[in-house]
Amino acid sequence: MPAKPTLDKLCWQWAESTDPENVSLENVRTAYRLHLPTCKLGVCKRHCKGNPYCVNCIGEKVWFGKIEDSSWHDIQDPSEERRTPGMFVGLRNLGATCYVNTFLQLWYHNETIRKGEEES
Incomplete structure (x- = not known):
């Protein structure tokens, strides 16, 4: 796969010659690389930044592995989570929450x- 800046230029090349009112679904698919095939798990040595379907080396081992419920349920007694009436509440931050x-x-x-x- 070409370097990301080169790939970006190739994917948006159609924009120079296409009237904005004539942008097709295929143009959009090309621009956002939605026409690329999904990378096979373990084939890429690194994450392909130019392929939105590449999940190699970005934590897929964790995603496809067994999830231990205890790793994110650290409250044993649900009554510990209760708040007083009128008190603001939020989400527990599990990443980008x-x-x-x-x-x-x-x-x-x-x-x-x-x-x-x-x-x-």
Whole structure:
């Protein structure tokens, strides 16, 4: 596979000659490399940055391995998780959940969204 900057240029080459109103699904698939085949597990020596379907060397051994429930359930007694009424709560950070937590807090503080009402 060519170097990423070269691949980026090749994938977007159609944009120089295509009118924006005539962009096709195939153009989009080419630009985002969605036409590339999935890499076979263990074949690549490193993660192919130019292939969105490559999962080699980015932790796939952990993904495809057996998950131990005890590794992410560290609360034995559910009553320890209870909060007092009116207290703010969030997500336990399991990776990138801080981003989700940010949106949940934003939406919670927007009274219209929190109540599920339509704005008039």
